[in-house]
Amino acid sequence: MSRAISRGAGGLLPDRHRQGDFFLCDVFDAIPKDDLASMEHPLFSLATRPDRRILTYAHNGVEITVTPSVKGLATIHDKDILIFCISQLMAAINAGRQVSRTLYLKAHDLLIATNRETSGDAYRRLREAFERLAGTRITTNIVTGTQETTTGFGLIESWEIVRNTPKNAKGGGRMVSVSVTLSDWLYRAVLSKSVLTLSRDYFRLRKPLERRIYELTRKHCGRQEGWTVSVETLLKKSGSASPRRVFRRMLRDMIEADHLPDYRMEEQPGDLIRFTPRAQMIEAPAIPPRLSTEALEAARALMPGRDVYALEADWRAVWARSGAPRLRSPDGAFLGWVKKRAGGA
DNA sequence: CTTGATTTAGCGGTATCAGT
DNA sequence: ACTGATACCGCTAAATCAAG
Numbered sequence: 001m002s003r004a005i006s007r008g009a010g011g012l013l014p015d016r017h018r019q020g021d022f023f024l025c026d027v028f029d030a031i032p033k034d035d036l037a038s039m040e041h042p043l044f045s046l047a048t049r050p051d052r053r054i055l056t057y058a059h060n061g062v063e064i065t066v067t068p069s070v071k072g073l074a075t076i077h078d079k080d081i082l083i084f085c086i087s088q089l090m091a092a093i094n095a096g097r098q099v100s101r102t103l104y105l106k107a108h109d110l111l112i113a114t115n116r117e118t119s120g121d122a123y124r125r126l127r128e129a130f131e132r133l134a135g136t137r138i139t140t141n142i143v144t145g146t147q148e149t150t151t152g153f154g155l156i157e158s159w160e161i162v163r164n165t166p167k168n169a170k171g172g173g174r175m176v177s178v179s180v181t182l183s184d185w186l187y188r189a190v191l192s193k194s195v196l197t198l199s200r201d202y203f204r205l206r207k208p209l210e211r212r213i214y215e216l217t218r219k220h221c222g223r224q225e226g227w228t229v230s231v232e233t234l235l236k237k238s239g240s241a242s243p244r245r246v247f248r249r250m251l252r253d254m255i256e257a258d259h260l261p262d263y264r265m266e267e268q269p270g271d272l273i274r275f276t277p278r279a280q281m282i283e284a285p286a287i288p289p290r291l292s293t294e295a296l297e298a299a300r301a302l303m304p305g306r307d308v309y310a311l312e313a314d315w316r317a318v319w320a321r322s323g324a325p326r327l328r329s330p331d332g333a334f335l336g337w338v339k340k341r342a343g344g345a
Numbered sequence: 346c347t348t349g350a351t352t353t354a355g356c357g358g359t360a361t362c363a364g365t
Numbered sequence: 366a367c368t369g370a371t372a373c374c375g376c377t378a379a380a381t382c383a384a385g
Contacts (some may be wrong), residue, residue, distance in 0.1 A: 048364040048368055077365070116365085125365075207368065208365095242370060245356050250369080 041066075042239020043138070043155075045073040046208045053241070062140065069135025071128065074155055076208040078129040080114040082155065083198065085180055089190050095309030102181040107161070110178060114203065123163075130159040130180075157181045199261035200317070209250055210259060212238050217263050217275045226276045234273060295331035299338045311338060 043066055045051035050072030057064045066073070085103060092099045107126065116122050133155045141150040158181045182190070196218055205211045216237055221227035229237075235247045242250070251273060255265050263275045291312060300308045315337050319327075327333050 046369060049362085049370080050364085051370095075365090209369075240369080246370075249357075 042212075042237065043074070043136070044076045044079045044212075044239070046076055046212060046238070046240055048075075048208075051075070051241070055239070065139045067137045067139065069132065069137075071132050071135055074129075074132040074136040076211055077114070078133050080203065081110065081126075081129055082133065083202075084110055084113050085156075085182065086186075086190055089182075089187075091310065091313050093191070095313060097309060101157075101184070101187045102179055105178045105180065107178050123161075126178075127161060130156070130161075134159060153183045153185055155183065155186070157183045201261040205259060205261075207250075207254070209238065209240065210254060212240075213251075213254065213265075214260055214263070217260070221263060221275045221277065223277060226274055228268065228272050228274045231271045231273060290330060291334055292331055295334055298335055302335070302338050303342050311341075 041057050041064060042055070045053075052068050052070070052072050054068070055066040055073075068074075085105070088103055088105065089099055107123070111122055111126065116125070134157070136155050137152055138154070139150065139152040141148055160179045162177045162179075196215075198218065199214070202211065202214060205214060213234070216234070217227065220229070231244060231248050231251065234251070235242075235244055238247075240247050240250075248271075251265075252267065254260070255267060258264070260275075262278055264278055266274050266276075268274050296308045296312065299311055300306075303311065312334070315334050318337065319333075
């Protein structure tokens, strides 16, 4: 009854849904101010109850204001939805498919990938998440010479949930499709591929703070040998509203749990935290295997009706997962994997 | 200046609360 | 059940103050 993986202090969530890469898009990378892009601007609330703070960041005369709607700031859970959307978009781009600002998703996929329940209550929460995402407004003023340009935008522009009317019990009230229109700037940021690949274990992180810290480390440490940061600046970068001592306590719990994918964390004297990449991160990124069009055609024949490019993306994920081995025959390996899948389900 | 007492600030811990 | 934020509690060290 008890899953070993979820036992113990602050366990990881079970890995119930393996799929393609996930990507993170830094909101401010889209803003054409180079020195801003290098900064961290916490946009998403870590709190589990409505956060109605107005966040303001100022740097070199540029001011950024994040204003929540009455529903509160978008939370880091809501960001998961955004990550999912961006990842879907990136998968389509990488597969060479046509993309647009509006994407259509299956509600079930979204809920599973973001580690939510699939109960009826989950639909309500998904709805609220969209409201927070669309309601959180970002305002910037950029001064160039004698002119000052002030722009405002939301995290997503619009959203739509389509569900069957709950007339009969048969399929009644089921959420069938979700369409999300990303804001223009976010869409352009994804198109220009200014995204960061996240560990597939990202969604297994339970704590919001763990997710946030991972994002920060992913961006700041990357593949470097280490990153040392003071608790104070980490507190600021994370956007946590907790006092420093409570925040420090959370960090120590994180160190104790040692859940962070790709990175190891330790406390150092002087109120410092050091992040070092785990062993497998050091290796240079491997070149993904190329598949011939013939192999894709053969895969299409093996699993008719399936999107072969999605299959390819899935297979690449599995390949990367297994340590990115050098393949003598990528086509053969791919077709073998597809055959196994076609036979299984 | 030294001594002692009092306030202040920071830390850690625990309980509570409102969210998922 | 578990999270982050908050409010307490007790403890310690530094800072402040009031005489001697």
